[in-house]
Amino acid sequence: MEERKLLHGFLAESQKGLPPRRMKDSYIEVLLPLGSQPELREKYLTVQNTVRFGRILEDLDSLGVLICYMHTKIHSAKMSPLSIVTALVDKIDMCKKSLSPEQDIKFSGHVCWVGKTSMEVKIQMFQLHGNEFCPVLDATFVMVARDSENKGPAFVNPLVLESPEEEELFRQGELNKGRRVAFSSTSLLKMAPNAEERTTIHEMFLSTLDPKTISFQSRVLPPNSVWMENSKLKSLEICHPQERNIFNRIFGGFLMRKAYELGWATACNFGGSRPFVVAVDDIMFQKPVEVGSLLFLSSQVCFTQENYIQVRVHSEVASLQDKEHMTTNVFHFTFMSEKEVPLVFPRTYGESMLYLDGQRHFNSMSVPVTLNKEYLVEP
Numbered sequence: 001m002e003e004r005k006l007l008h009g010f011l012a013e014s015q016k017g018l019p020p021r022r023m024k025d026s027y028i029e030v031l032l033p034l035g036s037q038p039e040l041r042e043k044y045l046t047v048q049n050t051v052r053f054g055r056i057l058e059d060l061d062s063l064g065v066l067i068c069y070m071h072t073k074i075h076s077a078k079m080s081p082l083s084i085v086t087a088l089v090d091k092i093d094m095c096k097k098s099l100s101p102e103q104d105i106k107f108s109g110h111v112c113w114v115g116k117t118s119m120e121v122k123i124q125m126f127q128l129h130g131n132e133f134c135p136v137l138d139a140t141f142v143m144v145a146r147d148s149e150n151k152g153p154a155f156v157n158p159l160v161l162e163s164p165e166e167e168e169l170f171r172q173g174e175l176n177k178g179r180r181v182a183f184s185s186t187s188l189l190k191m192a193p194n195a196e197e198r199t200t201i202h203e204m205f206l207s208t209l210d211p212k213t214i215s216f217q218s219r220v221l222p223p224n225s226v227w228m229e230n231s232k233l234k235s236l237e238i239c240h241p242q243e244r245n246i247f248n249r250i251f252g253g254f255l256m257r258k259a260y261e262l263g264w265a266t267a268c269n270f271g272g273s274r275p276f277v278v279a280v281d282d283i284m285f286q287k288p289v290e291v292g293s294l295l296f297l298s299s300q301v302c303f304t305q306e307n308y309i310q311v312r313v314h315s316e317v318a319s320l321q322d323k324e325h326m327t328t329n330v331f332h333f334t335f336m337s338e339k340e341v342p343l344v345f346p347r348t349y350g351e352s353m354l355y356l357d358g359q360r361h362f363n364s365m366s367v368p369v370t371l372n373k374e375y376l377v378e379p
C-alpha cells in the first residue's frame, strides 16, 4: 500500500486527459488447459466428474479485472495507478448443462462500454468439443476504477467505436445501465408490489388457510409444497489472508464461490436431485470485505417453477471485535433440477417480498433454458 501511494501522480484529472482505447485493445483470449494439463483438474473437479462452477466464477472475476487493466494500461508506468474492483455481476448465462473436466476451456472478452469511472466487460467461455471450441457461457460484469489506495473514484479511458457491431455493443451497455436503474428504482425495498404481484401473494396466502377454521391464523401447507423458511441453509467463513486480492481486501471471486456452493447445496437439498446452474444475475458488491472478517452466508429458495429453483444468498460481515453485521452482497442463482420440484410458500410478509423478488429475477433470465436450443444435454 505504501508503494501504491506513490502511483497517485499517474491518475488523470479528467477523462478527457486519457487516450481513447479501442475494444480490441482490451481483447484477450485465455486458455484453461484442463485437457492438456491433467494436474490442473483436481482444483476444478466435482464428484460428478464435471467442472466446479465456483472455480469458474473466480476465473471470470480475475479475467474481468485483467481486461480492465488492459483497457486502462499506461505504457510509461510499470504498475497501474488504478485499483479495479468488481461492482456487479450483471448476468451469467449458461448454454450447457455441465462442463467436462477433461477438455480445454477458452475464455475471451473485452471492455464493451465505459462510463466515467466504470466499465462493462463481456466474457465468453468455450469448451473443446471434437476439434471445435463451442460456446458454453456468456458473462457481463461491471468493474469500477478507484484510485491507487482504493479510497476514491478514478477516471477510465474513453472508448472509440470502430464498426456497427461495436456501436451495437456500446448501445447495449447504455441500455443495460438504464435497465439497472429502472430495476433498482422499482425494488421492493422502495416500492410496493404491483397489482399482479399483490394478487399472486394474496392467492398464495388464501391457498394456505385451513378450510376447517374461519381464521387468518391457521395456516396449512398445500400438497407438494415447502415453507420458505424450511429451505434455509447457513454457513460461516473466516476471511483468512490467503483469500485477499491485490488491494488487501477479500477477493470477489472467493465470495462468489462460497455463495454459489452454499446456493447449490440449498437447491440440491430442496429439489432432492442434482441441480445445474442456469443463470447468475445482479450480484452487487456493495462493500469491500476486510481480511479477518467473519462472513455469514444465508441461503434460501425464494421461488420455484417446474424444474427451476431460484436461490438467494445473503452475505453479511462482522469483525471479530465489532458484533454489528453489515450486508456486503446479495447473490441470485437460478438452478435447474433433474426433476420437478415442490412449490415454495412464504409465510410472512417479508418472505412474500423475497418470493416476488425471486420471481422478478427468474423472469429477467434471457430465455428459459429449456427453450434455448444452444443448451445442449450433457455429452
Ligand SMILES: CCCCCCCCCC(=O)SCCNC(=O)CCNC(=O)[C@H](O)C(C)(C)COP(=O)(O)OP(=O)(O)OC[C@H]1O[C@@H](n2cnc3c(N)ncnc32)[C@H](O)[C@@H]1OP(=O)(O)O
Binding pocket: 061, 062, 063, 065, 066, 069, 084, 085, 086, 087, 088, 114, 115, 116, 117, 118, 119, 142, 144, 146, 153, 180, 245, 246, 249, 250, 251, 252, 253, 284, 285, 286, 287, 288, 289
Ligand atoms: C491482474 C488480474 C488479476 C487480478 C485479480 C484481482 C481481482 C480483484 C477484484 C476483486 O476481488 S474486487 C472485490 C469485490 N468487490 C468489492 O469489494 C467492491 C465493493 N464495493 C465498493 O467498493 C463500492 O460499492 C464501489 C466502488 C463498487 C462503488 O462505490 P460507490 O457506490 O461509492 O461508487 P460511485 O457512486 O462513486 O460510482 C462509481 C461508478 O460505479 C458505478 N457503479 C457503482 N455501483 C454500481 C453497480 N452496482 N452497478 C453498476 N455500476 C455501478 C457508478 O455508476 C459509477 O460509474 P460512472 O462513474 O461510470 O458513472
